[in-house]
Amino acid sequence: MHIPDGYLAPQTAIPLLAVMVPVWGIAVKKVQQTMKKREVPVLAVGAAFSFTIMMFNLPIPGGSSAHAVGAVLLAILLGPWAACLGVSTALIIQALVFNDGGILSIGANCLNMGVIMPFIGYYIYKLIKGSASAASGRAIAAAFIAGYLGLNFAALSTSLMFGTQYEWFKSASGTPLYFPLPLKVAVGAMMAEHLTLAGPVEALVTALGLSFVARSYPELVGEEMPLNVNNNLGVNSHV
Amino acid sequence: MFKRYAKLWWALGIFVLLCPLGLIATGTAFGEWGLDELAKSEEVGFIPQGLAKFADFWQHAVLPDYSIPGMTATFTQSAIGYIVSAVVGVALVLIIISLLGRLVKD
Numbered sequence: 001m002h003i004p005d006g007y008l009a010p011q012t013a014i015p016l017l018a019v020m021v022p023v024w025g026i027a028v029k030k031v032q033q034t035m036k037k038r039e040v041p042v043l044a045v046g047a048a049f050s051f052t053i054m055m056f057n058l059p060i061p062g063g064s065s066a067h068a069v070g071a072v073l074l075a076i077l078l079g080p081w082a083a084c085l086g087v088s089t090a091l092i093i094q095a096l097v098f099n100d101g102g103i104l105s106i107g108a109n110c111l112n113m114g115v116i117m118p119f120i121g122y123y124i125y126k127l128i129k130g131s132a133s134a135a136s137g138r139a140i141a142a143a144f145i146a147g148y149l150g151l152n153f154a155a156l157s158t159s160l161m162f163g164t165q166y167e168w169f170k171s172a173s174g175t176p177l178y179f180p181l182p183l184k185v186a187v188g189a190m191m192a193e194h195l196t197l198a199g200p201v202e203a204l205v206t207a208l209g210l211s212f213v214a215r216s217y218p219e220l221v222g223e224e225m226p227l228n229v230n231n232n233l234g235v236n237s238h239v
Numbered sequence: 240m241f242k243r244y245a246k247l248w249w250a251l252g253i254f255v256l257l258c259p260l261g262l263i264a265t266g267t268a269f270g271e272w273g274l275d276e277l278a279k280s281e282e283v284g285f286i287p288q289g290l291a292k293f294a295d296f297w298q299h300a301v302l303p304d305y306s307i308p309g310m311t312a313t314f315t316q317s318a319i320g321y322i323v324s325a326v327v328g329v330a331l332v333l334i335i336i337s338l339l340g341r342l343v344k345d
Contacts, residue, residue, distance in 0.1 A: 004271055006287075006294035032342045040340030041240045045247045047336050048329040052254045055305060055325060057264035065264040085339060093331045098324060099300035104293060162270050169289065177289035179270065181282065189269050216246045 001066070001158050002054075002094065002109055005102030007179045008161060009169045016161075017107030023115060024088065030081035034238050039078060042220060046074045047086030051093065053205060054100075058197055064189075066198035069113050072121030072150040073209040076134075076143055077220060079238020083118035084110075108161055112154045121150025121206070134221035135214040140207050147206025148199045152191070155198070159190035240337070255325045259318035302327065 008016075035043070050070035057065040074083035088110045094100040101109045128142035163183030166176045179186065214221045241248050267276060274294055277283050302308075305324035310316040 001268070002271060004294065005296040006290035006292070007270055009289060010293070028339070028342065031339075032344060035343050037340075037343055037345040038243065040336070040343055041244055042247070043340065044240070044333050044336040045244065045251055048332045049251055049254065051328045051332050052251065052258055052325055055258045055321065056261040057268070059264035059266060063266040065266045065268050067261070067268075086336065089332055089335050089339075090328075093328055093335070095297070096299070097301050097328065097331065098305050099297065099303040100305070102293075103297040158270070171288060175285070176287050178287055180277065180285070180287050180290070185282075186270070193269060212250070213247070217244060220244075 001069070001113060001155060002091070002101030003105040003112075003158065003161065005104050007102070007165065008105050008108055009165055009178050010104065011169075012161065012165060013102075013104040013108060015107075016111055017104070020088075020107040020110050020115075023084070023111075027081045027084045027088075030079075030239075031085055034079065035082060039082075039220075043074075043078055043082050043086050046070070046077060046083075047089050049209075050074060050087050051090035054090065054094070058201060060193050060197060064193060066193045068147075068198060068202040068205050069117060069151060069154065070202075070205060070209075071113055071117040071154075072125070072143070072147045072202070073206045075118035075122035075150075076125050076146070076206070076210055077213060080118045080122040082238065083122070084114045087114040087118065108158075112157045112161070116157050117150045117154040120153045121146040124149050134210070135218065139214075140211050143210040144203040144207040148203035150206075151202040152194050152199050155190045155194035156187065159186040162186040162190070251329070255322065255329060258325045259314075259321045262314065262317055262321055 053070045054067050057067050060066055069087065071083050071087045074086050091101060091109050091114060092106055095103055095106055125142045125146035128145060129139045132138040162179045163181070163186035165179035166182050169177040171177055210221070272280065274286050274291060277286050302320070302324045306317060306320040307323060310320050
């Protein structure tokens with residue numbers, strides 16, 4: 001899902017980068033205001049986890065590959081804004097040091113995996129979980145579905161970015177200048193891979209990850225004794 | 240930093256050590272093909288002009304494709320490069336998040 005340089009026209013890549021700059025600014029502000037100092041190591045380990053999980057390429061029949069991202073798990077644990085910063089950090093390092101994803105396309109990649117994915121996943125999780133506890137079976141199921149849908153919305157957005165380049169940017173002789181396949185091919189191929197394979201893996205990673213954290217460190221999922229209402233609100237209000 | 244959530248750090252360490260499993264999938268992800276792959280592909284079969292212009296925009300990747308340059312001949316070499324990449328990547332992520340974390344007021 002890491003769009004390399006050259007697959008997006010600069011007319012697409014640069015505005016997406018311009019969109020991300022204020023988004024990162026807001027994310028820093030939100031995290032500054034809502035995150036507890038003791039949660040910073042959790043964001044660090046979470047962002048590192050996201051970096052690593054993206055290295056686990058899954059073989060796709062037909063010679064392709066895909067991977068999970070971990071963005072929804074971060075969003076559930078720390079809120080979508082912190083997830084945005086954590087995943088964006090991983091993606092920018094991947095582009096600069098490992099050539100995984102382009103530099104011009106950093107905005108596009110951070111929008112797909114660092115904004116669309118954690119925000120959609122976070123709100124789906126909240127919606128399904130309702131008032132159940134974060135360690136409950138219902139919450140784990142909510143995390144599973146949120147992970148699945150979060151990754152698939154990111155894949156859909158990526159495929160739309162790909163496919164629109166074919167439709168929008170052609171040379172005088174009609175050959176595509178950037179991404180070379182039609183929109184419906186891009187959407188079809190990306191969604192087939194992520195709906196059937198990468199999505200279920202992301203779902204498992206999200207559900208098992210939440211279950212592991214809830215069991216090991218209940219305080220991280222807001223399962224402290226609610227002695228103090230304000231304190232409890234602090235734990236749950238990352239948005 | 241590591242003491243409080245020791246179990247999470249251990250889990251991360253295990254993921255780093257296991258990451259060469261990701262090398263088993265040898266196929267290129269959709270839309271991430273190199274120029275040679277595009278040219279050879281049955282579906283595409285050519286290198287789009289604009290794509291060729293920007294494909295090599297960034298040439299300063301120290302560990303391109305999570306490998307140590309010149310060390311990709313065998314699976315073992317690739318696996319070592321992959322683990323080294325994971326360690327370097329994780330270290331950089333931790334440094335940047337720690338710096339960002341200084342902004343947190345509590």
